[in-house]
Amino acid sequence: MVRKKLVLTFPPERVDKPITYHLVKDFDLVINILRAEIHEEEVGRMVLDVEGDEERINQGIAYLKSQDVKVQEAARDITLDEANCVDCGACTAVCLPKALRLNNETWKLEFDKEKCIFCELCVKSCPLGVIEIKF
Numbered sequence: 001m002v003r004k005k006l007v008l009t010f011p012p013e014r015v016d017k018p019i020t021y022h023l024v025k026d027f028d029l030v031i032n033i034l035r036a037e038i039h040e041e042e043v044g045r046m047v048l049d050v051e052g053d054e055e056r057i058n059q060g061i062a063y064l065k066s067q068d069v070k071v072q073e074a075a076r077d078i079t080l081d082e083a084n085c086v087d088c089g090a091c092t093a094v095c096l097p098k099a100l101r102l103n104n105e106t107w108k109l110e111f112d113k114e115k116c117i118f119c120e121l122c123v124k125s126c127p128l129g130v131i132e133i134k135f
């Protein structure tokens, strides 16, 4: 048995389809949905733990891709070195779920990890390299 954390990005025409149901039924996978949300442009994102036979997981991923779902293996954690952050806000521009945002009174960066979908886009956006991925 293997366990993977995946980030799925659904195009607008797929957000209301029972795609994760097929992962369970057709590929015998155990699914734990950690986060699911739809953004303004109606693109759906979901973070889930998938557990099962490795070959069946790979078949499930191939099925998702055949349904135009983008699949990324997710980081286990994202950490922010607050002591070295200069609150420039560059990372907030790439964070779609708004887990990273500048407080508009203090102009300090705030990180709400509950909203993070582990897409890793902020990591490259930080000029000081203070955001790190943990696998």
Ligand code: SF4
Residues within 6 Å of the ligand: 078, 094, 095, 096, 097, 098, 099, 100, 115, 116, 117, 118, 119, 120, 121, 122, 123
């Ligand atoms: S990984 Fe970074 S950019 Fe992606 S949701 Fe989390 S904080 Fe935002």
Ligand code: SF4
Residues within 6 Å of the ligand: 080, 084, 085, 086, 087, 088, 089, 090, 091, 092, 109, 125, 126, 127, 128, 129, 130, 131
């Ligand atoms: S890009 Fe880096 S330095 Fe700028 S606010 Fe984000 S974490 Fe801080």
